[in-house]
Amino acid sequence: MSIIHEPALFDAAAGRLKGEGVSRSTRTIRELPGVFAAEEERASLDPTLPVYEVEMHDRCGEVEGGLYFGVSHVHPGKVGNEFFMTKGHFHQKRDRGEYYWGIEGNGLLLLMDEARHSWAERVFPGSLHYIAGHVAHRLINTGDVKMIVGACWPSDAGHDYEAILNEGFSVRVVEQDGSPVLLEARS
Amino acid sequence: MSIIHEPALFDAAAGRLKGEGVSRSTRTIRELPGVFAAEEERASLDPTLPVYEVEMHDRCGEVEGGLYFGVSHVHPGKVGNEFFMTKGHFHQKRDRGEYYWGIEGNGLLLLMDEARHSWAERVFPGSLHYIAGHVAHRLINTGDVKMIVGACWPSDAGHDYEAILNEGFSVRVVEQDGSPVLLEARS
Numbered sequence: 001m002s003i004i005h006e007p008a009l010f011d012a013a014a015g016r017l018k019g020e021g022v023s024r025s026t027r028t029i030r031e032l033p034g035v036f037a038a039e040e041e042r043a044s045l046d047p048t049l050p051v052y053e054v055e056m057h058d059r060c061g062e063v064e065g066g067l068y069f070g071v072s073h074v075h076p077g078k079v080g081n082e083f084f085m086t087k088g089h090f091h092q093k094r095d096r097g098e099y100y101w102g103i104e105g106n107g108l109l110l111l112m113d114e115a116r117h118s119w120a121e122r123v124f125p126g127s128l129h130y131i132a133g134h135v136a137h138r139l140i141n142t143g144d145v146k147m148i149v150g151a152c153w154p155s156d157a158g159h160d161y162e163a164i165l166n167e168g169f170s171v172r173v174v175e176q177d178g179s180p181v182l183l184e185a186r187s
Numbered sequence: 188m189s190i191i192h193e194p195a196l197f198d199a200a201a202g203r204l205k206g207e208g209v210s211r212s213t214r215t216i217r218e219l220p221g222v223f224a225a226e227e228e229r230a231s232l233d234p235t236l237p238v239y240e241v242e243m244h245d246r247c248g249e250v251e252g253g254l255y256f257g258v259s260h261v262h263p264g265k266v267g268n269e270f271f272m273t274k275g276h277f278h279q280k281r282d283r284g285e286y287y288w289g290i291e292g293n294g295l296l297l298l299m300d301e302a303r304h305s306w307a308e309r310v311f312p313g314s315l316h317y318i319a320g321h322v323a324h325r326l327i328n329t330g331d332v333k334m335i336v337g338a339c340w341p342s343d344a345g346h347d348y349e350a351i352l353n354e355g356f357s358v359r360v361v362e363q364d365g366s367p368v369l370l371e372a373r374s
Binding site for chain 2: 003004005006007008009010011012017019021057059060063064065066067069093095096097098099101102103108109118119120121122123125126127128129130132133152153154155157171182
């Protein structure tokens, strides 16, 4: 019986995916207007500068009960004194959760509930993070090297970036005296 | 602001979980009646012999939209000429999918749809497997060392072991002349 199929590949050390169903997207400085407090500074940076990349494996499409598997690569860097980070999002289906796990580098997972209460978890190689439904999430690279984070989430979760673009998180993470500090965001 | 919480831990190389919400269970030879073709041989083995262990991280309970994260450790061994393996299951909510990824060791992921059509994927460090809904799945260690596999699945998926215990998979994986071979199971 010849019924053995080749699997996709997940390089768990480098955080790379390969195989059928894998796609890759990059977010450059150009694509992140309104995300950082220092918007003028952002607009003055090289627009092609990559801030983060996402690889994902999709074998089911957006169906109830399906899952996606992905890896985020957040580059080190700052806009003003604010660390490079992802746009951040709630799930469109608000009750959908997500798993993140730290693969490389150091940073924070910023979390915010619908009442705009924010908190964070340290992300490092070997950290594991359950993000409950109804909680917005953003990755922030507070280190000097790339921050790589694995992820698995329901394929029907969807992304609601709007809510975050309009109102932001209630906390920003900036560098002060060489260390990452959490500050209440001005609204 | 002191709002940084400690995450759980996932040792991605050793396949170990640690922290709040982590539990561990072991399946011994005693707990696997009817799973292997050579039932008499199974009953004659040391009943306390561990066949596989599962660690899981549960921070949400069995809710729609929630996820669990786990690691399976399948020991090397055989019952008769059939390799050590997990019980295997459909999800109780049949449309729920699951991700597996190979961490250590070598084996097969045996898959079977509801029409009892079976196939397999090779599992090795770096393999990534999407298990669609309505597909039963079983891990089989065909190697000489422990086979370790990461997993993420919807927390409301549930396990239906009954269907497999009653009817089995339509394929068994046995050793013939030192190599793993897939055989049609006698029903």
